[in-house]
Amino acid sequence: MSGHTVKQLARMSGVSVRTLHHYDEVGLLKPAYVGENGYRYYGREEMLRLQQVLFHRELGFSLEEIAHVLAAKDFERVAALTAHRAKLEAETRRYRQLVRTIDKTLAALAGDAKMEEKAMYRGFDPEKQAGYERELREKFGPEMQGHIDHAKAGMSAWKQADFDASQAEADAIEAGMAQALVDGLRVDCAAVTALMRRQHAWVVKSWNRPAPAVAFSGLGQMYVDDPRFRERYDRRQDGLAEYMAAGMRSFADRELG
Amino acid sequence: MSGHTVKQLARMSGVSVRTLHHYDEVGLLKPAYVGENGYRYYGREEMLRLQQVLFHRELGFSLEEIAHVLAAKDFERVAALTAHRAKLEAETRRYRQLVRTIDKTLAALAGDAKMEEKAMYRGFDPEKQAGYERELREKFGPEMQGHIDHAKAGMSAWKQADFDASQAEADAIEAGMAQALVDGLRVDCAAVTALMRRQHAWVVKSWNRPAPAVAFSGLGQMYVDDPRFRERYDRRQDGLAEYMAAGMRSFADRELG
């Protein structure tokens, strides 16, 4: 019963010869026996094991994890699969977010996202807001007026009283971040994280809707990209726009992911 | 205007110094200027470019792709983003499929009804867990002990980290339901519905898989039928097991159907 050679097994299972060599090398799948010429020969048992390996590989387990799982009994296997399932779901959620971000970016590139951009400015500075509206009208003509009116109606809840308090909070956060920047604090340190938590709360309140990870770090990105925001931050402290963006991204990754 | 050194830029943008070195190496982000001592100095333009790089990196572009995208015009950029979007969606679909595969595998492994039952009890009560282990030992003898120990190690993360929070939520829900019961609230009133929504979320998290209507109301039924659960609830409040079951069935009918 000489068993199968590497090429035979490779063809049967759809993997490469090199892969079998590699699995032998790392001890994941050793041949049933090795001829004196050094040839590898695989038997029925090895074929079954290979199937197990490939199954778990498909699921995204690393070879090391596979070795561990195959050595374990059902009990542990269930735990491993459950944990892996959670990872896959997390990845799925992350990818969905990325797709949404791409959609937004595409919309922005297509010029469709004027309203979105507008929404992000909301509550920042009513004077600039007015200037921005004029700009929009000039660019896109009178048919834009309807959209602007609509947005204004949405802002009616935004009373002047709220604006002052909100602006004060924004100022306080910026001041804290500027200090953190000159102090050379890392963006993931506790102090900056606390500031970012306030920033996140502020954004949620300003937008009047939740700000998930991608939206929050995307807003940070806009602080850097958009000259009106950038100018505001850099006037306070050189590099503050980037620092804010980094802080927000870091916070989003760590706490909103 | 000396610009920023590597460490400064790294801190501002939240990347490592090595990353900046690497980006320089591969030509993705070169310093504005290199001193005669060999130091890298970055200016405003480089900071902006770095933000662009990081944005695309988050989306999962490779560094090579990023270099290409940043050198391209809007038209090409749209094409790249669209193509990348398709890739992400394909990955998302693939992951969903993998999750389904895992679910099937878990179901198969649980074909042994004991395993299923055990999974349901998971995170509920360590004492019951101990009872189950003893049962296993009596049935399969001492050689099982090794497996149990091993599995315990694998599950320790679950038990230690999540058990407390999970149990606290379960307790809170039960307390709320007990109060609702003594207050004579109908199981379809808003307050109880809210509690049942939490209960459903808790079950989904505990099981780590969706709980459709039949499963959810079936679990409620089990609270009545199974003495271990029944005792737990009735100790807190007489009739609570039935009340839970009624609430869950009602919720399942109204919101999960």
Add this chain to the structure above:
DNA sequence: GCTTGACCCTGACGTCACGTGAGGCCTGAT
């Protein structure tokens, strides 16, 4: 017995986006 061509082996380097030192120079403060 010899050639041919398909198959086998063992290195060993390349991939990608950095992490992690090692070893040494530069700079500003004491």
Add this chain to the structure above:
DNA sequence: ATCAGGCCTCACGTGACGTCAGGGTCAAGC
């Protein structure tokens, strides 16, 4: 002068193989 803390350039390690290079082995046909 010393010292800490920056900066630099190598250069190896990661994971799961792909891809040669160089050389031995096997079955079949001549």
